Amino acid sequence: MTQIRLWLRWSWRDLRQRWVLVGAIALVIALGTGTYAGLLGTSAWRQQSNDASFALLNTHDLRVTLPQGGRTAEGRLAGAIAGIPHASDLTGVRERLVVPTQIAGPRGLLVPGELVGTETGPGPAVDGVSVSVGRALAAADEGKPRVIADQAFATKNELPAGAELTISGGRRLEVVGHGQSPEYFLVTGGQGGLPFLSQKSYGVLFGSLLTVQRAIGAPGQVNDLVITLRPGTDRDAVARELREALDTARPSLAATLTTRNDIDSYRVLYEDIHGDARLWRVIALLVLFGAALAALNLTTRIVEAQRREIGIGMALGVPTRMLAVRPLLFGVQVAMLGVGLGLLVGWAVGIPLRAVFVDMLPLPIWRTPLQVGVFAQAAALGFVLPFAAVAWPVWRALRVQPVEAIRVGHLAARGGGFAPLLRRLPVPGPGYRQIPLRNLLRTPRRSALTAIGIAAAITTLVTTVGFLDTFRGTLDRANDELLHAEPDRVSVTLDSFQPLDGEVIRAVRTRPEVAAVDAGLLLPSTARTAGQSVELALEVVPAGARWTPTVVAGSGTGGLVLARKAADDLGLRVGDSLTIEHPQATATGLRTVETTMRVAGLHPNPMRMLAYLDPASARVFGLTGTANILTVQPAGGSGSDAVRRALLGVPHVASAQIARATTDGMRSSLDEYVGILQVAALVTLLLALLIAFNTTSIAVDERSREHATMLAFGLPVRTVLTMTTVETVLVGAVGTLIGVAGGYATLSWMTATTIPSVLPEIGVTATLSAATIAEALALGILTVAVAPLFTLRRLRRMDIPSRLRVME
Structure with a gap:
């Protein structure tokens, strides 16, 4: 017991002697463990919150949807499935009418959106609405x-x-409350609209089936059916029976059958958890790696400072395991202090993260309990890494001969590293100007460890901020493609296929705010090859259209023009053939058919779902002479907003959107995501500052005798401080360059592995902006340049005689 107390007192003395550095190292470890626990804990939060939110509102298991513009008599969809063998396993069945519309309201509100009318009646609701404001x-x-x-x-x-809204056709609706429904936890654009719209620029209004039927003038009509199943029911078997019932109905119902997994919000919310967790784990491990290197730097130099004491102990015959206790105990105490602080940091990091997630993903239920398992994992990593960093220099120190360990001063030197190379490098002026570079080359291992520690922090920063650059670069490419011609055009979606010479299109053409109209088709389709499929928004571009896609390979006629991302995912090149599943007009209505088409060309838009077809190739749709999408060019003196408001009163105009609406919506979503990355960026900034401070403080301690010698010979303090600054800046510059390269490599890897699984619809290429590189260089170099200023007071008050005294 007495020996244990002695060891504890001895290690406690070591801690007190270097309490500033010990505190800095513990804080570095705390940042690593806390960031790890805080970021990875959000995955469990989201999983639990998603499960509770989707269960709360009785989310559908199966959904039957008629093609765009298609409707059938109320009761027909429900009646068609009433006789299937598994009918007793259907716990909830609701017919709906879901239609695109425009929404105008107070303070200049004018956005596209949807009306969702759901049948009311006995039995449990399906895809219910959770009301948070007002009343149900x-x-x-x-x-x-x-x-x-x-x-x-x-x-x-x-x-x-209580607000009053105006929808397409001029009808008015009163908002009695605010609520959420599972399909719209995240908005992706909906039917009749461009993809990737934000929840600010795309509105969804929920009402009764009868309310929506009256609002759009479609009495007794439905186009949608949602179903829930009894737990344990074979969903695939029920889906096959539903498909057969729809196909055998007379007349047949050309409908699309989807499952809960096909809900965009469901898929994105769950898949995004795994992608984000991979990113958070990489960031947290990089921070922990930097913390381990910082601890290794400190403990290596502490052990080397105790070199003579260890040598004397070995000479006196003390077992090496006993000599290892003191430095190892020191490392254990530092690691435990860091882990303890890390738990507080993890709790603190979780506070802003929760606020960001709740604002970005407004679920009806949010559950954010303390993730004990994640914190335990972080604590284990936070203890093991710095302890391993202590064990390695201890092991090295105990392998030397006692006579070598006892030597001090110039007798302890075992070589000059790469410093002799400077003899061939002429440096003008006094010889002390070589000292900073000589110090770095004399101890290449220490210099490398310090540079790598800074590089770990810069790598993390470049990776996190690089994600923002990557998404912004992708949006810029999409924006350039959409706006390369007629940037003021308005994309007008009709609620059904209208004759080219009909009243609806004529009413649009004759508006004084409209200068020109190009009438085309927009059809949801699926491209298929062997084992691969991609959902497409297939647009038929009319001949002579004012805006056409840029063709970067092949031709714009004679077949499909696909996004390069879609072609890569399908394994296709220009000239190859593929199968397109699409709606086709027949005498009895729309049906879904498959047609083999040729890839005529490729366009550069990173949104893979956008595809284009010329009118001659579009005859297979059976819709010649009709249109459901109009590209409108505003008249002189009229802007796009004036056109959109003028079309609000035109019947059958479902939505009118500016050309840049898609990229604006994605940019808005990205701005919400920035909050999460800012938390990670702040942690890496603190990490870099702490590593810079530790590096400088340790270097000043090691060079104290050299500094005292230079001061004794009359060099001013500013010269000594300048040499210290030059030395740290050289290390910082090397570490920063390594960090920028490592950050780009990590970003490229994450872009290639994580983003495609979470956002398969977007072709993303790793991008680093000049501003990000400049910020990384400034952080990595300026922080280490400023850190020596903290040693100015110590240099001015240095006791030169005591520093120069050597005891042999």
Whole structure:
């Protein structure tokens, strides 16, 4: 017991002697463990919150959807499936009418959106609405012009309960509350609209089936059916029976059958967890790696400072295992202090992260309990890494001969590293100007460890900020392609296929705000090759259109023009053939068919779902002479907003969107994601500052006798400080360059592995902006350049005689 107390007192003395450095190292470890626990803990939060939110609102297991513009009599969809063998396993069945529309409201609000009308009646609701503001719809609201607005849409547009909205056709609806429904936890654009719109620029209004039927003038019509199943039911078997029932109905129902996994919000919310967790783990491990290197730097030099004591102990016959206790105990105490602080840092990091996630992903239920398992894992890593960093220099120190360890001063030198190379490098002026570079070359291992520690921090920073550069670069490429011609054009979607010479298109053409109209088709399709499929928004571009896609390979006619990303995912080149599943007009309505088409060309837009077809190749759709999408060019003196408002009163105009609406929506979503990366960037900034401080403080301690000698010979303090600064800046520059290269390599790897699984619809290429590189260089070099200023007071108060005294 007495010996244990002696060891504890001795190690405690070591801690007190270097309490500033010990505190800095412990804080570095704390940042690593806390960041690891805080970031990875969000994955469990999101998983639990997703499960609770989707369960709360009885999310559908199967959904039947008619093609765009297609409708059938109310009761027909439900009746078609009533006789399937597994009918008793259907716990909830609701017919719906889901239609695109424009929404105008207070404070200049004018956005595309959807009306979702759901059948009311006995039995459990399917895809219910959780009301957070105002009130829910009651039986008295059946058929009345009253709706619930999507909560995120209402919040971001400051839309109060009681507000009055105008939809396409000029009809007015009263908002009685704000709520959320599973399919719209995240908005991706919906039917009739461009993809990737934000929840600010795309509105969803929920009402009763009768309310929506009256609002759009479609009495007794539906186009959608949602179903929930009893737990344990074979969903695939039920889906096959539903498919057969729809195909055998007379007349047949050309419908699309999807599952819960096909809901965009469901897929993205769950898949995004795994992609984000991979990113957070890489960032956290990089921080921990930097912490381990910082601890290795400190403990290596502490052990070397105790070199003579270890040598005397070995000469006196003390077992090496006993000599290892003191430095190892020191490392254990530093690691434990770092882990303890890390738990507090993890808790603190979780506070802003929770706020960011709740704002970015407004689920009806958020569960954020303390993730004990993740914190335990972080604590284990935070202890093992720095302890291993202590064990290695101890092992090296105990392998030397006692006579070598006892030597001090000039007798302890075992070589000059790469310093002799400077003899061939002429440096003008006094010889002391070579000292900074000589110090680095004299101890290449220490210099390398310090540089790698800084590089780990810079790598983490470049990786996190590089993700923002990558997404912004992708959006810029998409924006350039969409706006390379007619940037003020308005994309107008009709709620059904209209004759080219019909009243609807004529009403649009004759508006005074409209200068020109190009009428085309926009059809949801699926491209298939062996084992691969890609969802497409296939647009038929009319001959002579004012805007056409840029063709970077092949031709714009004679077949499909695919995004390069879609062609790569399908394994296709120009001239290859593929199967397109698409709607086709027949005498009895739309049906889904498969047609073999040729890849005529490729376009550069990174959004892979965008595909184009010339009118001659589009005859297989059976829709010649009709259009459901119009490209409108505003008249002189009229802007795109004036056109959109003018078309609000035109019947059958479902939405009118500016050409840049897609990229604007994605940019808005990216801005919300920035908050998470800013937390990680702040941690890496603190890490870099701490490593720079540690590096400088340790270097000043080691060079104290050299500094005292230079001061004794009359060199001013500013010269000594300048040499210290030059030495640290050289290390910082090397570490920063390594960090920038490592960050780009990590970013490229993450871009190639993580983003395709989370955002398969977007072709992303790793990008680093000049601003990010400049920030990394400034952080890595300027921080180490500023750090020596903290030693100025110590240099001025140095006791030169005591520093020069050597005891043999």
